Amino acid sequence: MPATDPSAPHIPVLLGPLLAGVAPVEGVWLDGTLGAGGYARGLLAAGAARVIGIDRDPLALRMAADWGAPYGNRLRVVQGTFSQLDVLAGEPLDGVVLDLGVSSMQLDQAERGFSFAKDGPLDMRMSQQGVSAADLVNHATESELADILYHYGEERASRRIARAIVAARAAEPIESTLKLSEIVSACLPRPKPGQSHPATRSFQALRIAVNAEFQELVDGLEAAERALRPGGMLAVVSFHSLEDRIVKRFLQQRAGKMGQGSRHAPMMTPEPDRFEILTRRAVAADEAECAANPRSRSALLRIARRTGAPAGPVDRSALGLPRLAQKGDR
Numbered sequence: 346m347p348a349t350d351p352s353a354p355h356i357p358v359l360l361g362p363l364l365a366g367v368a369p370v371e372g373v374w375l376d377g378t379l380g381a382g383g384y385a386r387g388l389l390a391a392g393a394a395r396v397i398g399i400d401r402d403p404l405a406l407r408m409a410a411d412w413g414a415p416y417g418n419r420l421r422v423v424q425g426t427f428s429q430l431d432v433l434a435g436e437p438l439d440g441v442v443l444d445l446g447v448s449s450m451q452l453d454q455a456e457r458g459f460s461f462a463k464d465g466p467l468d469m470r471m472s473q474q475g476v477s478a479a480d481l482v483n484h485a486t487e488s489e490l491a492d493i494l495y496h497y498g499e500e501r502a503s504r505r506i507a508r509a510i511v512a513a514r515a516a517e518p519i520e521s522t523l524k525l526s527e528i529v530s531a532c533l534p535r536p537k538p539g540q541s542h543p544a545t546r547s548f549q550a551l552r553i554a555v556n557a558e559f560q561e562l563v564d565g566l567e568a569a570e571r572a573l574r575p576g577g578m579l580a581v582v583s584f585h586s587l588e589d590r591i592v593k594r595f596l597q598q599r600a601g602k603m604g605q606g607s608r609h610a611p612m613m614t615p616e617p618d619r620f621e622i623l624t625r626r627a628v629a630a631d632e633a634e635c636a637a638n639p640r641s642r643s644a645l646l647r648i649a650r651r652t653g654a655p656a657g658p659v660d661r662s663a664l665g666l667p668r669l670a671q672k673g674d675r
Contacts, residue, residue, distance in 0.1 A: 357383025358641040359582055362628050363442065364391050366648045367578040372439030373397070375572070377427030377565060379405050382412055384442050389416055397434050398422040401472040426472075428564030431572035440578040441569040445562065445588050461544040464523035469548075469555045478551045482519050487511045496667035497559075498550030499587070506532045506547060522548075549585065559666055562588065566595045567659055570619055575653035579620065582646050589627060589645045590665040596622050596649050598663055617654035624648045 360383060364370060370391040376384045379398035382405075388396050398413075398420060400406060406422050413420045425433045427443060469478040481493070487507045494503035506529055513519060513528050526544040533543040553559065569579050583589040597603050599619040628648075630641035 356638045358644045359646045360387045363580050374440040375438050376442050378444040395419050401426050428561045431568040437574045438572045443581045445583045461526035469552045471556050478555050483514050493554045494550045496669045497553040498546035500546040571656045573651035577651040580648045584643050594664045619654050620649040622649045
C-alpha cells in the first residue's frame with residue numbers, strides 16, 4: 346500500500362482502507378479538507394495524476410507551500426469550503442475525499458481554541474473569520490445555547506450547562522477554553538476511568554455551530570455529486586454519529602435505498618440512482634490503527650461510486666439533520 350511522506354506531522358485516519366476502497370486511483374482528485382495534507386499525499390502516491398486541495402484554514406495553505414512544493418503542478422491548493430468544491434475545482438473530478446470535523450493540527454494549537462485540554466482563547470473558527478465560540482457563549486440566549494448543546498452535541502445536560510454559562514458570564518465574559526471547560530465540568534458527574542472529558546460534547550457542539558458544519562456537509566455532498574464524472578468515487582470519513590447519519594442517509598437516498606413507501610407515505614416516482622454504495626457498512630479502523638492513532642477510534646468511512654445520472658435535488662428532510670441545521674446554521 347502506498348505510504349504518505351513520513352515527515353507528515355499528523356497521521357491521516359483510515360487512509361489504507363480508503364485507498365483500497367477507491368482503487369485504482371487515477372485522474373484528478375479533490376481533497377476537500379486538506380489539513381496537513383495526509384490524504385492528498387496518499388492519493389498522489391497511489392497514482393492520482395493531480396490533486397486539488399481545499400481548506401478554509403489559511404494555516405493549511407501556508408503549510409502546503411512547503412510540503413507540496415516537490416509535487417509541482419500535480420498539486421493545486423485553494424482556500425475555500427468544500428461546499429463549493431465543484432466551483433473551486435473548475436473541472437470534472439475522478440474522486441472526492443472529505444475528512445470531516447476538526448483536524449488534529451487545529452486541536453494541537455492552543456491559540457485556535459478548539460481543545461478543552463489546552464488553555465487558549467475561545468475561538469474555534471476554522472477560517473479564522475466570522476463569529477467565534479466566545480461570541481456565541483457570551484451573547485447567545487440561554488435557550489439558544491441549550492439548543493446548540495443538545496442538538497449538535499447530544500448533551501443531555503444542555504439546559505443545566507446553558508444556565509451555568511449565562512450565570513458565569515454575568516460576572517465576567519467567558520473568554521478562555523479552560524474557563525468554559527471548568528463551567529461545563531462543574532455541571533456534570535466526574536468521569537469514570539475510560540470515559541471522555543465532561544466538556545467533550547459541549548465543545549463539539551459549539552465548534553459545529555461556529556463553523557456551520559452540518560450545512561457545509563450537505564452542501565459538500567451535493568457539490569461532489571455535481572463535480573464527479575460517471576464512475577468517479579466519493580469517500581467520506583466522519584467522526585461522530587450525527588455526521589455519519591447524514592452521510593449514510595444522503596448516499597442511501599442518492600442510491601435509491603430509502604425504502605419503498607407505505608400506506609402512510611405512498612411510494613414516489615423513483616428517480617435515477619446517482620450513486621452506487623460500495624461500503625455496505627461503514628468501515629472502522631482496525632486495532633493496529635487505533636493503537637497507532639487514537640483519533641481513528643471514532644472514525645467511520647463510507648465510499649460510493651457516481652453513476653451517469655445527472656445531479657438533482659436532494660430531500661434534506663430525510664437526511665436526519667439536527668433541528669437547528671434544518672433551519673440553517675449560524
